[in-house]
Amino acid sequence: MILDDFLVRAALAGIGVALAAAPLGCFVVWRRMAFFGDATAHAAILGVALSLVLSTSLFAGVLVVSLLMAMIVSLLSGKGFAMDTLLGVMAHSALAFGLVAVSFISGVRIDLMAYLFGDILAVGKADLAVIWGGTALVMGLMGWRWSRLLTATLNADLAHASGVDPRRERWILTLSLAVVVAVALKVVGVLLIAALLIIPAAAARPLSRTPESMALLAAMIAVTAALSGLQTAYWFDTPTGPTIVSLAAVLFAVTSLAGHVRRKVSRAGPASDRPP
Amino acid sequence: MRLLSIENLDIALGGHLVLEDVDLSLARGEIVTILGPNGSGKTTLLRSIIGSLAPTRGHIDKAPGLTIGYVPQRLHLDATLPMTVSRLMSLPRRHAPGAVAQALRRAGVTDQADRQVSALSGGQLQRALLARALLESPDLLILDEATQGLDHRGTADFYRQLARVRHELDCGVLMISHELHAVMRASDRVVCLNRSVRCAGPPERVVASPAYRAMFGHDNLDALALYRHDHDQARVPSELSS
Known part of the structure; x- marks a missing residue:
């Protein structure tokens, strides 16, 4: 069977995570939640530790801890702490507690590196099912709520007036973020999940005129980075997760340059659009 | 009522x-x-x-x-969010392209439909936001x-449009x-x-x-x-x- 090939499984895992992360990453960028994504990802290592202690599934452990973390941040953010301070405290203490907790677990040999940097080549059939289940869930949520999410992102008052509750949409995004983190853990690891969210979206921005085109382009860039990263890592025997992220960064540099050139050209021509 | x-x-x-x-x-x-x-x-x-x-x-x-049709005092659009004027008109609910074009024409921003919202002047953005609010037939x-940011003529147009809208809708x-x-x-x-x-x-x-x-x-x-x-x-x- 075709899924018996570990490279095929790796490619499918990469595509799945790319498709879930890219549109969500656009919202993370638009709402300036980049650090929030980071914090959720760092909390994941605590989720790993908990799921090992309680011997539950990794996915469930990471999901629960990520959501818990998001909830605490939301509750505290109105209480006199600046958001970035709060996220900094939460992210790094969750990571630290996670690392300490992992060290207490005896009897199980844990490859910590696999969680920090991921191991896409070790993705099994069950992992694939979890990844694509999560991807379907996140893409379904995004598609279903797209207009409402977008309106809430644009302006909270405009959303309220149109009967959209921005707090509810925020929770949808938080939930999706937790799912993507849980799903992407195996592929790129805790330290690079945020990169997979943000870099494709940032790379798509200079060439986009509407939110929809940006999300679509981000998905294409993410899939390209995943597949070419896998291939490159195979050729040069480099670590796969970091190679994928490196290639996404290269694509970011290329589109930024293209956007810059296009602006120059259009400024020389008749007055036209100017994406910032 | x-x-x-x-x-x-x-x-x-x-x-x-x-x-x-x-x-x-x-x-x-x-x-x-x-x-x-x-x-x-x-x-x-x-x-x-x-x-x-x-x-x-x-x-x-x-x-x-x-x-409710709501026009805020000002709308800050994050620079990372690409948005054309015509796309803004259909948030959160889609409207027929003909209806959008008509609303923009009435607001006096017809030729701005394909521009980025971030490229509009304050007055143009206010007009566009009013057009968006009216599309919902509130x-x-x-x-x-x-009328913040509107020039004299824009302000006069605005109040005229308001009087008409009140009767039409x-x-x-x-x-x-x-x-x-x-x-x-x-x-x-x-x-x-x-x-x-x-x-x-x-x-x-x-x-x-x-x-x-x-x-x-x-x-x-x-x-x-x-x-x-x-x-x-x-x-x-x-x-x-x-």
């Missing part, structure tokens, strides 16, 4: 009472303007009506199924200093404005707000009230003079024009 009725509304923000014991009602086809100095709670009142702020005390009752139009209009003169002419009722309602009623009655004078000082006299001037002109056009 009563669109909106507010009773004994208190709103506290950060432990500070911004609105106190506010009563307000608005019927279909009525234009009501809120006047008040900076920090008097005008925007807070509008935000509580659209549901952004929950009442600390009192009630805000809206007619069942009421649709029962109640809520405008927070919607048969909607209620609730707005905040600082243009006393235009307000006096365009509004059916005026509400002076300074934490609580200080005076309310038809423009000519409000202008004559001591509470209004206390609030606006000498501005009051200018507005009153202009207002009377307009009325005199309207009453005796033949004598003046000949």
Whole structure:
């Protein structure tokens, strides 16, 4: 069977995570939640530790801890702490507690590196099912709520007036973020999940005129980075997760340059659009 | 038909009472303007009506199924969010391209449809936001200093469009404005707000009230003079024009 090939499984895992992360990453960028994504990802290592202690599934452990973390941040953010301070405290203490907790677990040999940097080549059939289940869930949520999410992102008052509750949409995004983190853990690891969210979206921005085109382009860039990263890592025997992220960064540099050139050209021509 | 009725509304923000014991009602086809100095709670009142702020005390009752068209004081668009004017028109609900084009034409921003929202001037953005609000065929139009950033002609166009829209859609209009003169002419009722309602009623009655004078000082006299001037002109056009 075709899924018996570990490279095929790796490619499918990469595509799945790319498709879930890219549109969500656009919202993370638009709402300036980049650090929030980071914090959720760092909390994941605590989720790993908990799921090992309680011997539950990794996915469930990471999901629960990520959501818990998001909830605490939301509750505290109105209480006199600046958001970035709060996220900094939460992210790094969750990571630290996670690392300490992992060290207490005896009897199980844990490859910590696999969680920090991921191991896409070790993705099994069950992992694939979890990844694509999560991807379907996140893409379904995004598609279903797209207009409402977008309106809430644009302006909270405009959303309220149109009967959209921005707090509810925020929770949808938080939930999706937790799912993507849980799903992407195996592929790129805790330290690079945020990169997979943000870099494709940032790379798509200079060439986009509407939110929809940006999300679509981000998905294409993410899939390209995943597949070419896998291939490159195979050729040069480099670590796969970091190679994928490196290639996404290269694509970011290329589109930024293209956007810059296009602006120059259009400024020389008749007055036209100017994406910032 | 009563669109909106507010009773004994208190709103506290950060432990500070911004609105106190506010009563307000608005019927279909009525234009009501809120006047008040900076920090008097005008925007807070509008935000509580659209549901952004929950009442600390009192009630805000809206007619069942009421649709609201809202134009904010200003809209800040994050630079990372690409958005064309025509896409903005269809948020959150999609409208037919023909309807969008017509709304933009009426707002006087036809040629801006394909531009990025971030490239619009303040006045153009206000016009576009009004067009967006009208596309929803709202029962109640809520405008927070919607003429901010508009030039003289733009402001005149705006009030003309408002008068037409009120008849076409048969909607209620609730707005905040600082243009006393235009307000006096365009509004059916005026509400002076300074934490609580200080005076309310038809423009000519409000202008004559001591509470209004206390609030606006000498501005009051200018507005009153202009207002009377307009009325005199309207009453005796033949004598003046000949």
